[in-house]
Amino acid sequence: MGLRMPKRRGWRWTVWALVGVLVAGAGLTGLTVWQNTYALREETVALRYEGKSLKGVLARPDRGPGPFGLVVFxxxxxPVDATHETFYRPLWEAFARAGYASLSFSxxxxxxxEGAWLEQSMDDRAEETLAAVRWARSRPDIDGRRIGLWGASQAGWVLPKVAVRDRRLQFVIAVSPAVNWLRQGRYNLLAELDRDGASDREKETALRRRDVVLDLLRRRASFAEYRATVGDAEGMTAARWAFxxxxxxxxxxxxxxxxxGTPMLLVLAGHDVNVDVAETEAVYREALPGTSLSIAHYPNATHSLVDHDVERSDWRLTATAIFAPRRLYTDHFLADQARFVEQLNSGEGVR
Structure with missing residues (x-):
């Protein structure tokens, strides 16, 4: 019978449906662009350190000549890039509203x-951070008296080293920081097994495997010996083993x-399976004077300070990251970050 054109009414409805899809698509595109546009002036920068070039981003407030305070990430x-795949930008914008630029290197x-991050020790990372601070103090648009650090998770072993070596730092913000590598590893292993509903037998097997790996580390075993002993490497590489x-x-x-006595803000999450927040808080309270330490708890947040309900849903996480990236972070976190540095400048100090 061949092909026939649709009836006029049906064709009209088809056209309007197509128009609706196009309008909705254009609207979503506009919404996405708007939600992913930040009140920042971003500049690509480079730091020469130990013969290698590190590339990064200096994100300044979108208004004013400075000099601005600075948060070094x-x-x-x-393998984290300068923007953490854009995850840092809402934070940069929050600090910018408080009059601070942000500096982050890949x-x-x-x-x-250039280089290889898996070849670094925590001391290496601290020296690299100190080099970034020195570089920033040489810039006329940065106020060298108002430079602080922001770091998360593994940065917990880097931040205090830098604060000890540079007593001019204005502040340190430690987000979900680790304290002890070995204790954190055990906690993380058991927390993830609990989350996944593992049996007691599965936990015992995992702990025995961990003991074998720790013995290899104590004996400074090679990666080849690790592979021969453990069998399934579970993604381990020679470079990772060396790290x-x-x-x-x-x-x-x-x-x-x-x-x-550098003012420090300790940020802890209620759903952290990576770091034992109770141990972390206890160590920080014991080690630091009460007048210098401020602690912020976010009971609905995960290790990355993303809202727990959002992170555990793949579609919500993806949709939020695309259409409302600022809402990835748990409630009040971004505003509290800005408020902390504002209080330092207003003379209110740490609370």
């Missing part, structure tokens, strides 16, 4: 940064006790 574990070997071997004795306690 110290990353957690993994880790060595990530993006256009763990170099850093698994990390403990922030002694460095925290040596911090010279």
């Amino acid at each position: 110290v990353h957690g574990d993994g 880790k060595p070997g990530v993006g256009d940064s 763990i071997a170099k850093n698994h004795r990390s403990d922030a306690t002694a460095d925290l006790r040596a911090v010279p």
